[in-house]
Amino acid sequence: MKPDVVLGNDVVDLEEPRSAGKAADRRFVARVLAKVEREGLDRADDPDLELWSLWAAKEAAFKVVSKLRGTPPVFEHDAFVTSWNRTTSRSSMETEVRAGIVRHGEVRVDVSVLHRAGVLHAVGHTHRAPAADVAVQVGLGRLDDAGAPWAAGLDELLRRFTPREADAIHSLASAAVRLGARRALAARAGVEEHRLQIVSRPGTTGRRPPFVLLDGREAPADVSLSHAGAWIGWALWSHPDFGLAPPPDTG
Ligand SMILES: CC(C)(COP(=O)(O)OP(=O)(O)OC[C@H]1O[C@@H](n2cnc3c(N)ncnc32)[C@H](O)[C@@H]1OP(=O)(O)O)[C@@H](O)C(=O)NCCC(=O)NCCS
Structure with missing residues (x-):
């Protein structure tokens, strides 16, 4: 999608x-x-x-x-x-x-x-189709932000990703920015964070555009990630209907 x-x-x-x-x-x-x-x-x-x-x-x-x-x-x-x-x-x-x-x-x-x-x-954006809600949400933080969700070592952070997410991660900043963006998207869309994944298709490390999965499927959302020195930044958009479908019945 x-x-x-x-x-x-x-x-x-x-x-x-x-x-x-x-x-x-x-x-x-x-x-x-x-x-x-x-x-x-x-x-x-x-x-x-x-x-x-x-x-x-x-x-x-x-x-x-x-x-x-x-x-x-x-x-x-x-x-x-x-x-x-x-x-x-x-x-x-x-x-x-x-x-x-x-x-x-x-x-x-x-x-x-x-x-x-x-x-x-x-932060840049353009439209592929007319969108009902174009509000883009941005985040900017530092690796040394006390109490941030990413305030831990790389090994500890990697445990919070699925193997498919972890496949694109190549540094502490690369992990931290994905955690920050995933948490912000969960809050924005009102879904539990464990239903979301930020993943990339196979390719060269650091040159793989990220996209969002909800319950394992491509979701009506977009994400962009960046890191430089101690800084991490992200941008998010999600369709107003994002997450309205209930999670699949896993019982
Ligand atoms: C996209 C690019 C410009 C970003 O480089 P950067 O400023 O060093 O890195 P940033 O931290 O801002 O962005 C990296 C993130 O952007 C995303 N990303 C990478 N390539 C992307 C692309 N083509 N489109 C969208 N997002 C991309 C990834 O999420 C990446 O995060 P990761 O490294 O944790 O996987 C760089 O990767 C690139 O592709 N440069 C082009 C080189 C080129 O074409 N050279 C040709 C002349 S020789």
Whole structure:
């Protein structure tokens, strides 16, 4: 079952040492930004922030396009072209949100990029079909968040997954983000978490788009996962009818 809403998300750890000063690397900028984006970078008050916001938006859109096509396109960053249309500051929470569109050929992905101290979180979505409810739910956390559901070692976390889920997991962050997303989806859809699985088809480690199973069957929902440094982020959508069917009778 293909979900009506298709999601992508990307986290950028701004404290990663290689992030600082990257906007001055003209070869990198020429490779990843389209002309119109480079012009925006030249006008930006904070060029590094502008560069990584564009990067995060493109990566989120790449994930959307991969899922729409059923196979990833060649990732030529400059073929994903971003235009911002809004910036909202919420100074009390030290956050800023930019909103815009990333175009890739005929595909148009709505994106928003949250900037909070030390991190960017981009979320993109597009529609495969008109959806009754397009509210996308996002989550952002850190591996060292005290009391989080993922606050444990990898061996302990792996015990909380089915073999099919665990097949795609390759690191602590990879496990943590799936736990965070699975729990959030259970709460959003009002189903018991043990009925849900976040799985991937066979493929190259780290290049396998995730999807959702409910009681072992593909569900009318979508999920996107990202991890960078100590940060994990996810985006979720579920159809309003998700989980209305009772669980299969296992007795
Ligand atoms: C998708 C991609 C851009 C994400 O890379 P990243 O920023 O390092 O990783 P993130 O943490 O943001 O995202 C990873 C998650 O995205 C998901 N994902 C991976 N590939 C995906 C895809 N094509 N579409 C949607 N989701 C994808 C997985 O859930 C993955 O989680 P996992 O590693 O725990 O399995 C990268 O995997 C990729 O495919 N790059 C393209 C490389 C390419 O085409 N090169 C061609 C030129 S040589």
